[in-house]
Amino acid sequence: MPDAPDHIVFDRALLDRRRRRWHRAATSDSPHFLLRAIAAELADRLSLVDRHFDVAVDLGGHTGEMADLLSKSGQAGRVLRIERLPDLIGDDTMACVGDEEMLPLAAESVDLIVSTLSLHLTNDTPGALVQIRRALRPDGLFLCALLGGATLNELRASLFAAEAELLGGVSPRVAPFADVRDAGSLLQRAGFALPVTDQDRLTVRYDSLFELMGDLRAMGMANMLVERSRRPASRRLFLRAAEIYAERFCDPDGRIRATFDVIYLSGWRPHESQQKPLKPGSARASLADALKDRSGEL
Numbered sequence: 436m437p438d439a440p441d442h443i444v445f446d447r448a449l450l451d452r453r454r455r456r457w458h459r460a461a462t463s464d465s466p467h468f469l470l471r472a473i474a475a476e477l478a479d480r481l482s483l484v485d486r487h488f489d490v491a492v493d494l495g496g497h498t499g500e501m502a503d504l505l506s507k508s509g510q511a512g513r514v515l516r517i518e519r520l521p522d523l524i525g526d527d528t529m530a531c532v533g534d535e536e537m538l539p540l541a542a543e544s545v546d547l548i549v550s551t552l553s554l555h556l557t558n559d560t561p562g563a564l565v566q567i568r569r570a571l572r573p574d575g576l577f578l579c580a581l582l583g584g585a586t587l588n589e590l591r592a593s594l595f596a597a598e599a600e601l602l603g604g605v606s607p608r609v610a611p612f613a614d615v616r617d618a619g620s621l622l623q624r625a626g627f628a629l630p631v632t633d634q635d636r637l638t639v640r641y642d643s644l645f646e647l648m649g650d651l652r653a654m655g656m657a658n659m660l661v662e663r664s665r666r667p668a669s670r671r672l673f674l675r676a677a678e679i680y681a682e683r684f685c686d687p688d689g690r691i692r693a694t695f696d697v698i699y700l701s702g703w704r705p706h707e708s709q710q711k712p713l714k715p716g717s718a719r720a721s722l723a724d725a726l727k728d729r730s731g732e733l
Contacts (some may be wrong), residue, residue, distance in 0.1 A: 443558050444611070446659045447519075450556060453494050454497075454655035455522050458718045469654070470498055472637065473580045473697055474551050478504040481549070481578060482700065486548035488576070492517060494567075495535050495553030499527060511547060540570035543704075555581035555612060556659075561685065564625035574706035577627065583612040584634055587682040590647065597676035607660050612689030618698045627702025628709050638696040640686065644677040647693050 480522070491511035493502035495518060505511045517539065518531035524530040533539035535550070536559050548567050557563050567577055591609040598605045613621075615634045622630035641647045651657055684692050703709060 445556050445558055445560070445659050446661050447556070448653055449659045450655060451520060453652070453657060453659065455520055457653055457655045458699060465533050465720075467500075467654075469637070469640075469695060470496070470552060471500060474501045474504055476635070476697075476699070477501065477549055477580055480509060480561075480701070481505075481547075482509065482512070484576065486576070487512070489513065490515065490545040491547040491549065492540070492545050492570075494538075494548055494550040494637060495519065496549075496551045497523060499523075499525075501549055501551045502527075502529075505547075505549065508590040515545070532636055536566075538563075538566045538570055541567075542569050543572045546556060546572055546575045548575075550577075550579040550581070552580060553583065554579060555583060556610070558612075561621055561624060564621055564627075568626050568702075568704055572705035573704050574708060577700070577702050577704075579697050579700040581618070581700070582695060583618060583698040584614055584636075585694050586612045586696045588694055589597055589680060590644070592674075593644065593676045593680040593683065596679050599671055601672055601675060607662055608658050610656075610658075610660060612696070613698070617696050618700055621629070622700055622702045625702075627703065628705040630700070631697060635697045635699065637697060639693045640690040641693060642690060644673070644680045645690065647691070648673075653704060674715040 476502075487510055489512040491505050491514045493505060493514060493516045496502060496516065497518070499516060502514050502516045505514045514529060515529055516524060517533040518524050518530065519532065519534055521532050524532065531539055535553055535557050551568075554560055554563060564577075571577060580682070587609050594608045595605045598608075616630050620631060621630035621634065639647075641650075647720060648657075680691055681689075686692060
């Protein structure tokens with residue numbers, strides 16, 4: 436079992452309470468737009484892999500949409516959902532309650548694990564990745580999408596500016612996000628072979644900061660930082676933040692922009708059949724000779 440993280444960033448018990456409240460109070464599926472778009476993108480990426488996976492896992496997909504896409508793809512035999520909350524599972528018989536940081540999977544027991552927008556809210560992401568690799572059978576595939584980069588940078592800047600102006604100091608209100616290079620390094624540290632990382636930017640437009648924050652609350656993504664301020668935020672603070680947001684991040688039509696940077700990761704459980712890099716010194720031609728030949732042509 437991986438060691439516990441040195442620093443706890445997220446209050447995951449609070450995250451659970453908010454997700455449970457979101458699930459019970461949801462009157463529409465409009466806030467699911469991000470999950471739907473990213474699940475569809477992951478399914479498209481999987482379709483490019485010419486493989487059939489006997490046992491696939493939808494890890495922390497929230498809505499079951501990723502599990503449905505895996506089942507309909509024809510690339511997965513059995514699909515198991517793993518969620519932290521029983522409320523999110525419902526009557527799904529191929530599902531179990533489990534934590535991304537304590538996977539309820541035996542070593543080398545599954546062939547494919549897909550994670551949709553959950554790993555960026557773990558306190559021990561490196562440990563979670565190690566557990567995912569161990570759960571995969573040799574030559575098993577891991578696909579993941581998580582938020583990173585400049586996600587919600589407009590909201591973070593507006594809240595910081597408003598709080599500094601009104602209160603003379605700031606407190607963390609938006610989660611920190613990893614950049615794409617850090618995410619790629621985590622894959623390598625966890626022991627995945629053939630790691631691939633890339634990033635896609637989604638820009639969503641809203642009428643105001645309050646609509647954006649409403650969607651974030653409905654997604655269960657409101658502030659759950661351990662070091663968040665326990666002092667209730669005033670309406671005055673959010674009104675000023677909304678003004679700053681509109682001043683700095685407004686389009687000509689009056690709507691504001693919200694950035695979501697999605698980092699996509701893929702990696703394989705090592706297997707002897709996989710392509711491997713050449714050993715140092717094993718090349719048949721030297722770079723110096725190649726440059727010499729090239730310069731001779733010129």
